[in-house]
Amino acid sequence: MTPVGSTTSPMARALAEAEGAALAGDVPVGAVVVDAQGHVVAAAANQVRRQGDPTAHAEMLAIREATRELGAERLVDCDLYVTLEPCAMCAQAISLARIRRLFFGAADPKGGAVEHGPRLYSLATCHHRPEVYGGIDEARAAELLRRFFATRRSD
């Protein structure tokens, strides 16, 4: 049984979104946007397969939902939790949306663009850098991904 405090944390919610994605055949990544008070404003799972849209990463969907929900183009006081290190598309979207803090789970040496690859927030051309905290519930996020790809390989 998972303690209540854990299931209601933003990263636990993001992990639940990721689990839902896996069950539906999408790579298990989930994202949540919370406001300055820590209330969940938007939550989304990766939907690339289901929507047939290569841009439908969890972070993109959560950011778009949050801007609609708050009626604001810039999410200045909001934080984003995501189970996997964002790719360049999502990392740049996080910057464009002026997200205050980014919390991510598993590192992604192949596709990540925050601590790997282009390391977008370290570039002089980056206009807005969120504070970044990696490795949050990393083991669970990584295990979800490992299990998903292991199952697909054995299909």
Added chain:
Amino acid sequence: MTPVGSTTSPMARALAEAEGAALAGDVPVGAVVVDAQGHVVAAAANQVRRQGDPTAHAEMLAIREATRELGAERLVDCDLYVTLEPCAMCAQAISLARIRRLFFGAADPKGGAVEHGPRLYSLATCHHRPEVYGGIDEARAAELLRRFFATRRSD
């Protein structure tokens, strides 16, 4: 008067989209996706202000429209024309969508991510690199942007 051949070229169509964006108060950038036969599959303008969505760049909207139109998650035989060098979000989306060739107009030393900043397609972590052709109708694309920002500064 614009010659017929010019108005029907993909970049002319993208420039027309950009002009429409400026009239509506959005930064004038336009994008067009064409299929292997050169037929326009999707055309979009930047809609960040109008949609209140920081991810509503012209390239993102055109890619999403094209995947819906073709019922395909990957636009493997498609080319994308855009009036401005793509930012990191759009450049990565172009890679994720498996776009074959990217034609862009004005270079963007501050926000571009193809020939400037992270130069995403030059990184070892980039899984799919489109062929890139910059400077297409560059003067017109740049002039549109200059005029737009000059007008706003004098407001």
